[in-house]
Amino acid sequence: MIRAFGVADVRAAEAQVMAEVEPGTLMRRAADALAVVVLARAREQAARSVAVLVGPGDNGGDALYAAAHLAEHLSVVVVQVGTAVHEGGLRAVTDAGVPRLRVARTRRALTQPVRQALEDADVVVDGLLGIGGRPGLTGAMAGLADSIPASALVIAVDLPSGADPEGIAALGRTVRADETVTFGMAKPVHVLPATRSAVGRLTTVDIGVPEPEHAAVEQLTRADVAHLWPVPGPSDDKYSRGVLGVVAGSSRYPGAAVLAVTAAIEAGAGMVRYIGPDAAAQQVLVASPESVPGQGQVQAWVIGPGVPTDETTLDVRRQVEACRQALASDLPCVVDAGALDLVDGPREAPTLLTPHAGELARLLSRLEPGRVYHRSQIAAAPVEHTRRVAELTGATVLLKGATTLVVSPDTDRPLRCQSDAPAWLATAGAGDVLAGLVGTLVAAGLDPLDAGALAALIHGRAARRANPGGPVRALRVAQAIAETVASDLTPG
Numbered sequence: 001m002i003r004a005f006g007v008a009d010v011r012a013a014e015a016q017v018m019a020e021v022e023p024g025t026l027m028r029r030a031a032d033a034l035a036v037v038v039l040a041r042a043r044e045q046a047a048r049s050v051a052v053l054v055g056p057g058d059n060g061g062d063a064l065y066a067a068a069h070l071a072e073h074l075s076v077v078v079v080q081v082g083t084a085v086h087e088g089g090l091r092a093v094t095d096a097g098v099p100r101l102r103v104a105r106t107r108r109a110l111t112q113p114v115r116q117a118l119e120d121a122d123v124v125v126d127g128l129l130g131i132g133g134r135p136g137l138t139g140a141m142a143g144l145a146d147s148i149p150a151s152a153l154v155i156a157v158d159l160p161s162g163a164d165p166e167g168i169a170a171l172g173r174t175v176r177a178d179e180t181v182t183f184g185m186a187k188p189v190h191v192l193p194a195t196r197s198a199v200g201r202l203t204t205v206d207i208g209v210p211e212p213e214h215a216a217v218e219q220l221t222r223a224d225v226a227h228l229w230p231v232p233g234p235s236d237d238k239y240s241r242g243v244l245g246v247v248a249g250s251s252r253y254p255g256a257a258v259l260a261v262t263a264a265i266e267a268g269a270g271m272v273r274y275i276g277p278d279a280a281a282q283q284v285l286v287a288s289p290e291s292v293p294g295q296g297q298v299q300a301w302v303i304g305p306g307v308p309t310d311e312t313t314l315d316v317r318r319q320v321e322a323c324r325q326a327l328a329s330d331l332p333c334v335v336d337a338g339a340l341d342l343v344d345g346p347r348e349a350p351t352l353l354t355p356h357a358g359e360l361a362r363l364l365s366r367l368e369p370g371r372v373y374h375r376s377q378i379a380a381a382p383v384e385h386t387r388r389v390a391e392l393t394g395a396t397v398l399l400k401g402a403t404t405l406v407v408s409p410d411t412d413r414p415l416r417c418q419s420d421a422p423a424w425l426a427t428a429g430a431g432d433v434l435a436g437l438v439g440t441l442v443a444a445g446l447d448p449l450d451a452g453a454l455a456a457l458i459h460g461r462a463a464r465r466a467n468p469g470g471p472v473r474a475l476r477v478a479q480a481i482a483e484t485v486a487s488d489l490t491p492g
């Protein structure tokens with residue numbers, strides 16, 4: 001599991017170590033490790049010239065010490081913003097004879113020598129701002145970020161300058177890194193959807209600071225599958241493993257039912273009962289003869305894929321009624337697509353809502369009368385809006401997207417966030433597959449936060465497995481779930 005820690009906790013952990021070591025030790029460790037990574041990348045790329053951008057805080061200090069090291073091997077120039085920079089770092093570059101250009105903090109337009117230095121750089125090291133940075137670059141920092149040549153390899157120190165260290169605020173003017181070298185532990189900026197795209201590859205280097213107890217964000221990895229996946233024991237039968245009821249599909253959208261049921265069965269449900277119109281039920285049976293049509297006892301529900309609640313045909317009215325009954329029951333529910341329109345307040349039983357950004361906007365607009373939210377607002381500030389829905393509904397909320405976010409209504413629990421899927425997975429039916437997959441996990445007794453994150457992980461990994469490096473249809477993803485789980489349960 002990758003755990004990311006909020007800025008206050010990171011500072012407290014660092015302060016504890018700093019009290020026990022010589023002053024400057026942590027920064028030296030950080031700078032040494034940074035220089036090792038930059039030098040390795042420069043060698044891989046046969047790069048010769050490095051521009052090191054230096055801001056006013058300790059992030060700039062790290063960059064200055066690293067610049068002094070790098071100058072032993074490469075052609076290095078420092079571009080310093082403002083007059084005040086880390087004193088020790090400044091001495092180190094001066095002693096190493098590194099040329100230094102200065103830019104006035106508020107001046108966005110760059111001088112010719114600075115523009116030239118950037119143009120000549122094969123590698124740009126971004127040491128403008130770290131965890132003390134406020135989101136959004138202005139003045140000279142914005143000018144520098146805009147002038148980094150597209151051809152340069154950009155390595156950010158701790159985080160890409162301008163991005164919100166907590167990963168909450170939308171990306172404004174920011175450095176976009178190819179790689180970020182962070183110290184000790186990941187921070188929310190590195191994993192959350194609002195900022196992650198500016199981080200590039202994440203390299204975490206050890207500087208001897210132990211992880212704090214409470215993570216702000218957790219990201220599951222392959223190694224977590226074995227701990228979390230509900231593996232049956234010898235005394236299990238199909239009922240004890242979890243029977244899932246699926247209310248999905250309609251005459252108009254029978255495919256959603258096929259995909260959700262197939263995914264649930266592939267994920268290893270003890271049994272799947274399908275509730276839907278006859279035409280859809282026939283197709284479900286053809287695709288998954290293991291499924292059982294009609295009502296009966298279940299341990300959990302998936303409701304909503306392919307159920308267009310705004311239609312008034314008889315089969316949709318029946319589906320909506322089945323969704324309402326599931327919501328009114330005391331059983332865990334995964335609420336997807338059309339059924340999100342039926343959610344109004346908290347339920348007693350575990351509940352997982354699985355909207356995409358557009359559906360979350362619609363749900364929030366309905367839950368907060370008088371306010372209208374748009375998809376773009378959700379995409380710009382996903383954590384804030386997903387938290388709000390979790391608070392208003394008392395449900396765990398999984399926001400689907402390139403990075404999937406899972407937020408518990410219990411604010412003490414870390415956010416979960418997964419970005420395992422290839423971009424190819426942005427395809428029709430992928431959400432129906434996820435709904436069936438997560439339903440099986442909830443029916444097996446996983447709590448919605450674990451189930452949501454684990455399903456997102458396996459969903460992404462199954463998509464990669466189904467057709468590595470190329471387009472992938474949702475049905476293939478569903479059909480790749482069983483072997484993905486098997487492979488992830490196998491050590492090694």
Ligand SMILES: NC(=O)C1=CN([C@@H]2O[C@H](COP(=O)(O)OP(=O)(O)OC[C@H]3O[C@@H](n4cnc5c(N)ncnc54)[C@H](OP(=O)(O)O)[C@@H]3O)[C@@H](O)[C@H]2O)[C@@H](O)CC1
Pocket residue numbers: 011014015018026027028030055056057058059060062128129130131132133134135136137138141157158159162183207
């Ligand atoms: N702590 C440790 O043990 C270790 C820490 N380490 C390193 O220290 C980094 C944190 O350093 P830090 O606290 O000095 O903050 P940092 O991000 O460099 O800059 C803050 C300065 O920027 C300014 N400023 C802020 N926003 C701005 C904006 N948008 N636009 C313009 N200016 C802005 C703000 O000034 P203000 O404008 O508020 O007067 C302030 O002067 C951390 O990320 C890691 O790299 C490592 O060495 C390992 C050990």
Ligand SMILES: [K+]
Pocket residue numbers: 059126127128129130156157158159160161
């Ligand atoms: K930085």
